[in-house]
Amino acid sequence: VLLVLEAERFFGEKKKRCSKAEMETLIDVALRHCGIGIADVEGVSCTSYLNEHLPENLRDVEYVAEGQATIAGRSFDVVILNHHLSHAAMVHAFPGETDVVIDACDGGGDFGHTHFTYRCHNHRIEQLPNKPIHDAFSSRFYDVVSRYLYGRIMSEGKLMALASLGEPRREMLDFIRGHLPLFHNLKHDEVFAQLRQ
16 A cells, blocks of 8 residues: 545545545645646556446446446556445455455445445455344444434434443434334335334
8 A cells, every 4th residue: 555545634524525526626635746747657457436437327336347447548447346345445455464354344335335244265255144233233223323413414423432432321222223114114204203202
């Protein structure tokens, strides 16, 4: 890994989602940092989720797909990764690790999925089946509750950070345990209606 470039830090905007033009800016910065140009790039891989460099039909993929993208004026055949698989692929930054389990828990991804488990063995990643515990341990809960509390998406981190300053309340714990399927099976507006009761 030569560079990790965070759009939030570069643009100075929390929860930054890049347009195609902004992503082109980041790519240009990365190439210049590495001392190369777009003509030197031999291959491209990218995540699918909400990626404006990809056609609409490739912005959600189950695992891996192939497609084409034009980046910095050059056309590439690209390997397209599922959003959570791209998180798991960071394991390749640690070549000494040859047998690990990766738990990717995020506020959203392709097809609205929030949780996947993978195993990387001998530098090959395979998806493992989710277990029943994932119904209780999933960022879907944090996504729904943070949207309810803050009225906007992508506030899960704020909710989790502020939760550490509070104290558990028995009635809230009982409510959450008794209603976990609600958070996982209903649309946001339907859950919000239940929470208001």
